[in-house]
Amino acid sequence: MRSLLSAAILFLCTAAPLAAGEADVVAVTVSAQGDGTYRFDVTVRHADEGWDHYADGWEVLAPDGTPLGYRKLLHPHVDEQPFTRSLSGVVIPEEIDEVTVRAHDSVHEWGGAEMTVAVPRD
Numbered sequence: 001m002r003s004l005l006s007a008a009i010l011f012l013c014t015a016a017p018l019a020a021g022e023a024d025v026v027a028v029t030v031s032a033q034g035d036g037t038y039r040f041d042v043t044v045r046h047a048d049e050g051w052d053h054y055a056d057g058w059e060v061l062a063p064d065g066t067p068l069g070y071r072k073l074l075h076p077h078v079d080e081q082p083f084t085r086s087l088s089g090v091v092i093p094e095e096i097d098e099v100t101v102r103a104h105d106s107v108h109e110w111g112g113a114e115m116t117v118a119v120p121r122d
Contacts (some may be wrong), residue, residue, distance in 0.1 A: 011031030021047060023055035023103035026082055032097075032120050038090045040069065044103045045082035046112070057104040060087070062096055092119050 027043035046055035054076035060069040069090035077083045092099065102114040 006083045011101060022074055022108045023058075023105040024113035025058065025101050025103050025115045026113070027084070028101050028117045030117055031118055033088065036091070037088065039088040040071075040090060040093055040101065041084055041086045042071070042101055042103075043082050044073075045086040046077075046103070046105055047081070052107060054057050054108045058085075058101060059104070060090055060092075061100045061102065062093075063098065063100070067122045068092060068099060071119070 023044055025042060025047040026045045027041075029041040031039045031041075033039055040060055042058050044055050045057060050054050055073055057068050057070060057072045059071070062068055069087050071085055071087040073085065096119060098116055098118050100116045102110055103112055104110055105112070
């Protein structure tokens with residue numbers, strides 16, 4: 001009985017940090033700005049658990065994986081899910097027609113659902 005209880009406690013202790021899963025991008029809006037840059041409004045879903053496990057950023061990637069922009073998230077969003085944050089001033093070269101947005105969390109890093117979106121050209 002004691003070994004069964006110990007195994008159960010070990011399982012709960014190792015499984016608990018993974019309960020929130022990975023951060024998923026669930027919506028992206030891209031807007032061309034008048035100065036040739038772009039604004040991204042990105043909605044992220046993650047079961048933030050507090051400072052030890054939360055969605056802590058998202059980034060915009062070129063098709064070849066080159067980072068074009070990064071939005072750092074400064075605090076957990078435990079009671080605000082999903083949540084949307086913006087990033088302006090992203091420069092996207094003319095030859096790029098679409099970009100991918102992915103989210104990062106403090107435990108799993110990259111790996112949740114990503115979204116690939118078209119770049120609106122004027």
